Amino acid sequence: MVHLNRIYTRSGDDGSTGLGGGERVPKHHLRVEAYGTVEETSSAIGVALAGAGEDAAVSSEWLRAIQNDLFDVGSDLCRPGSSEEDGRLGATYTTRLEGWIDEVNAGLKPLESFILPGGSTLAANLHLARTICRRAERCVTALVETEEEGAVNLEVVHYLNRLSDLLFVMARAANSGGDDDVLWQPGSGKTS
Helix, strand or coil: CCCCCCCCCCCCCCCEEECCCCCEEECCCHHHHHHHHHHHHHHHHHHHHHHHCCCCCCCHHHHHHHHHHHHHHHHHHCCCCCCCCCCCCCHHHHHHHHHHHHHHHCCCCCCCCCEECCCCHHHHHHHHHHHHHHHHHHHHHHHHHHCCCCCCCHHHHHHHHHHHHHHHHHHHHHCHHHCCCEECCCCCCCCC
16 A cells, blocks of 8 residues: 655655666656656546546446556566566456457458547547557667666566557547548648
8 A cells, every 4th residue: 555645755856766676767767768658648548538428439447447557567667677576567467458459349340541540539539548658668668678688577568569559449449430530541732
């Protein structure tokens, strides 16, 4: 259980922050950027949730579960170490997302073009969360390349990759099962 009775500590006033193991790093450290972008993904999902209302095409319960997962992802990222340690993200997180992707995708009309982020407000917010999630994934893969082997749990990369796929199909579901997707019109800006 977490108990916070004081919000500010002043310990970060020098431009550093503490990792889960107590090590202090600059606030612009790639590891901090990675888990900060994961937190941004969760915030964007929160915006989508706030506008979801009673839209049956998108499960608010799943989105809340994903926000909880993303806190686990951030916790994992703030502690360098391998996936064998207790409290690390495991494959069951990613497998659950794959099941949800399959379930949502089964009800969508097949894609015949690339789509643009948009359509309904809910779909647009889910697309925004998806693109932030992709940025988080890029931050984590950059971190994997810069840290020593085993310092980053690779299951985090798998999870973020599947999450962006899930957010994509959920956005399509929020666009009337894909009927209201905004299709890419290649070369539409060319003048003759």
